[in-house]
Amino acid sequence: MAEKKWPETWQEVNPGCIVFRPGSSRDYHTGTWRAERPIWDNSKCIKCGICYLFCPEGCISEDEEGYFAADLNYCKGCGICAHECWPGAIKMVGEE
Amino acid sequence: MSKRIGMEIALAAAEAAALCRPDVIAAYPITPNTHVPEHLSEIVAEGRLDAEFITVESEHSAMSACAGASGAGARAFTATSSQGLLYMAEILAIISSMRLPVVMIIGNRALSGPLSIWNDHSDIMSQRDIGWISLFAANGQETVDMTIQAFKIAEHPDVMLPTNVNLDGFQLTHVVEPMLMPDQEEVDRFLPPFKPFAALNPDDPVTLGALGLPDIYTEACKSREEVLLNSKKVILEVWKEWEEQFGRKYEPIEPYEAEDAEVLMLTMGSMGETAEMAIDELRKEGMKAGLLKLKLWRPFPFEELKEAVKGAKVLVVTDRCLSYGGAGGPVALEVRSALYEEKKRPVILNYIIGLGGRDVMVDHFMEMIRTAAKADAERPEKAYEIYGVRE
Structure with missing residues (x-):
């Protein structure tokens, strides 16, 4: 049987709501909260990594070439990366 | 040992x-x-x-x-x-x-x-x-x-x-x-x-x-x-x-001279021992007074309370706290809720006592119980009274 996302009845609630599986918060895709997504213009990016440092979700990672991108499963679209990016390489674009 | x-x-x-x-x-x-x-x-x-x-x-x-x-x-x-x-x-x-x-x-x-x-x-x-x-x-x-x-x-x-x-x-x-x-x-x-x-x-x-x-x-x-x-x-x-x-017995509500009591008082904490002396004095006068000492506050012992008060005409609930803007003390609120659905229940009086270290003496408990004893015939006008407040 597939594991339930969360208990359906109160009887299924673990004592103290303890979660025994580590890393389970990754199952919750907070990216669905997003109203705007960050788009990188790599022609302007100087690979400084300031977006990576400031992302409060820790969802920005560096690719093999040294450019950065957000994991949209977890990016809430706060726009801090775009605000901090001083070469202006990140734009916030509305979600359709 | x-x-x-x-x-x-x-x-x-x-x-x-x-x-x-x-x-x-x-x-x-x-x-x-x-x-x-x-x-x-x-x-x-x-x-x-x-x-x-x-x-x-x-x-x-x-x-x-x-x-x-x-x-x-x-x-x-x-x-x-x-x-x-x-x-x-x-x-x-x-x-x-x-x-x-x-x-x-x-x-x-x-x-x-x-x-x-x-x-x-x-x-x-x-x-x-x-x-x-x-x-x-x-x-x-x-x-x-x-x-x-x-x-x-x-x-x-x-x-x-x-x-x-x-x-x-x-x-x-x-x-x-x-x-x-x-x-x-x-x-x-x-x-x-x-x-x-x-x-x-x-x-x-x-x-x-x-x-x-x-x-x-x-x-x-x-x-x-x-x-x-x-x-x-x-x-x-x-x-x-x-x-x-x-060898020492504990129960959610400890009764004292409560079995045949017509007027029961309920206390929590140290005041129970003073109230016991008041009960002794009133018993000497021939009044059927008894005491319930509540030892378990949460979870509240609903069944034990119903059982303990079922023979009483009057129940005097003492509270050492006032629920400001509410209907008296928290203990009395709980007791009233517990007994509301009972077909036969005692008249309940609530005295707020001993706030901020105010002494409550044996005589005070006797006076509260004597006043309450009359409440069977004359229901009190107020849901609660702050006992001894100077007016």
């Missing part, structure tokens, strides 16, 4: 807590509970108890340290009073929701203001709905016994809930009484080592205190409610075991 001692009750409470071998004690001093952690710090310093004594910077930190310690699988203990309890409030609810069996002694004290260091029950009553088990001691012996019982109740696998033991500030904390102090072997026999349900451990990670979305929060609340209500069964079992081992 238990030893007969004469000792200040706060110190005896510390001795009793030490016999339970807590691993972590985190406390911040506040009158009138201070002697409890102060004496425990001495016991640790003397090497009589192998525990971490954390001298935190506030009650908020004291309870937070207890949460962390208990979450890591340690037996944790703290004590506080009044504003200290309120400063802990945020963590109190978290600890019960996480099912961490922390034990706390509360030397009950009035809330400010006006600033008062003296005793009433407004501190614990402000925190009555946060999911802790609450016991009320009437004297030194009960304080010692309940402190030890509290660990066993709290840590029981069917309970795993934090438990507080309430003793009246000064009227108990600072009074020297004769008591029987169990020895280490007796307590070890009664109280097994703490086996946590789950503990924080990097090798076997678990998440404590996770987010509860609207999809799960209601079920989490229901689960807490059920476990607290069901804890009464364990409390009764633990009290029975205590009685078998130590």
